[in-house]
Amino acid sequence: MIIFRYLAKEVLISMAAVTLVLLLIIMSGRFISYLSIAAAGEIPMEAVFYYLLFRMPGFLELILPLGLFLGILLAYGRLYLESEMVVLQATGMSQRRLTVYTLGPALFTALLVSLMSLYLSPVGANQTEIMLQKQRNIGEFDVITEGRFQTMPRGNRVTYIENLDSLSGTMRGVFISEKVKLDSREQAVMVVAEKGRSYTNPETGIRYLVLDNGYRYEGNPGEADYRQIRFEEYGIRLPDQQP
Structure with missing residues (x-):
């Protein structure tokens, strides 16, 4: 033994x-x-x-x-x-x-x-x-990290947030770049805002990203036909969460 x-x-x-x-x-x-x-x-x-x-x-x-x-x-x-x-x-x-x-x-x-x-x-x-x-x-903006360019899981949107308050969920220095179809052709859309927050409609349950005091640019790089929109409040509908 x-x-x-x-x-x-x-x-x-x-x-x-x-x-x-x-x-x-x-x-x-x-x-x-x-x-x-x-x-x-x-x-x-x-x-x-x-x-x-x-x-x-x-x-x-x-x-x-x-x-x-x-x-x-x-x-x-x-x-x-x-x-x-x-x-x-x-x-x-x-x-x-x-x-x-x-x-x-x-x-x-x-x-x-x-x-x-x-x-x-x-x-x-x-x-x-x-x-x-x-x-x-989990929604796209629930896993965002401040101070870093991040590509969303679908790969068609790049987001950057300068500062994120984890308690209130308020974002500051928001930059969003994505490809969308406008007028039957694909265009680059960039949104720059001073701050943003997440909002859920209590009646429909639809989630929005609400941005304050910023600009929206539409147009492809190298082309002269672009559009600039200044806004005080701008809402972006977030994709619906699948159960």
């Missing part, structure tokens, strides 16, 4: 080290991809950590068997290198007995992988889908 605990400890320590290194490599790649998505405004920054957390069981489900294999090679390779395995064989340790002892950490790893495959990974995938669905239902 002392030999079994010693061998199992060596294998599990090596497996944990290998698994941690592989997990860090995979998670860092995912973290960078999620950060790029969050920087584009498709998901909030504070949700990146939860996306990684919910995906971790799925990563471990694939990494743990490989970590076990490499852990056995590293642990037993060190024992052979330091002649500890020769001593064990001299005291009566056979290959069959060594294999049976190795099945202990392997069985423990199999139970962990089965737990993640049958329970933790589906729960994490379900929670990820719930977060994505909630994100799809």
